[in-house]
Amino acid sequence: MKNIMFIAPPAAGKGTQAEMVVEKYHIPHISTGDILRDISKEDSEIGSYVRETLASGGLVKDEITYSLIEDRLQKDDCKNGYIIDGFPRNLEQAIKYDEILDKLNIDIGNIILIDIDKDILEKRITGRRLCEECNAIYNINEENSKPEVDSVCDVCGGKLYQRSDDNLESFQNRYNTYMEKTAPIIDYYKKKHLLHTVDGNLDKEQVFAQIERIIEGK
Numbered sequence: 001m002k003n004i005m006f007i008a009p010p011a012a013g014k015g016t017q018a019e020m021v022v023e024k025y026h027i028p029h030i031s032t033g034d035i036l037r038d039i040s041k042e043d044s045e046i047g048s049y050v051r052e053t054l055a056s057g058g059l060v061k062d063e064i065t066y067s068l069i070e071d072r073l074q075k076d077d078c079k080n081g082y083i084i085d086g087f088p089r090n091l092e093q094a095i096k097y098d099e100i101l102d103k104l105n106i107d108i109g110n111i112i113l114i115d116i117d118k119d120i121l122e123k124r125i126t127g128r129r130l131c132e133e134c135n136a137i138y139n140i141n142e143e144n145s146k147p148e149v150d151s152v153c154d155v156c157g158g159k160l161y162q163r164s165d166d167n168l169e170s171f172q173n174r175y176n177t178y179m180e181k182t183a184p185i186i187d188y189y190k191k192k193h194l195l196h197t198v199d200g201n202l203d204k205e206q207v208f209a210q211i212e213r214i215i216e217g218k
C-alpha cells in the first residue's frame, strides 16, 4: 500500500486515526518523537547528544532528525507502507523530506489533511478529562464521551483530572504555531496534487471511513 502522511492541527485526532490505520493495515507508525526517544537510549555519540538536548528542553538539530528519518525509512518494516507523524512540520522540512524520498526511491504516497473547525478543537481541548487511575479519556463537552457521574471514571471509579496544558491559552499557542509553520505545507502538497482532505468535524469512525477510502483508492 501507499505511504501515508497526516497533516492536522493540534487535537484533531491525528494520533487516534494513526492508531486505527496501524491496527487495520499493519504498517509501522513512524513518529519523530519516538525515533528521538529511542535513539536517546543508545550508548553512542548521537544518543547522548539527543538525550542531553531533550533533557534540556532544546530542539534536536534538523540535520540529525533528517538522518534518523532516512535510517528509519530504510528498515524492512517500511517496505509495505508506513505512516509518518510529526514530520514535516514546516516547509523547509517538507522540501528536505522530498529529497530524502528521492534519494531512497520511495514514493511519498497519500497526504491526508484532517480539516477541522477551530471551535470544535477548542471544545475538545477544554473538555478533555483523564482518569488518574486507568488513563481513560473523557470529554465533558461531548454527549457520547461524558462520564456518567461528574469527575468519576466509568471504567474504574477513579477521579478525573484536566491536564495542565489542556487549556485555551496553551491550545491557542499550539494552533498559532501550526497555522504559521505547518499550514504552508498544505499548499505545497496541494500544488503537487498529492493532498487529500477529510472532514475532521465528524466522529472518529466517520473520519476513519474517509481515510480508508483514500487508502484503498476508492
Ligand SMILES: [Zn+2]
Pocket (backbone or CB within 6 Å): 131, 132, 133, 134, 135, 136, 153, 154, 155, 156, 157, 158
Ligand atoms: Zn479509570
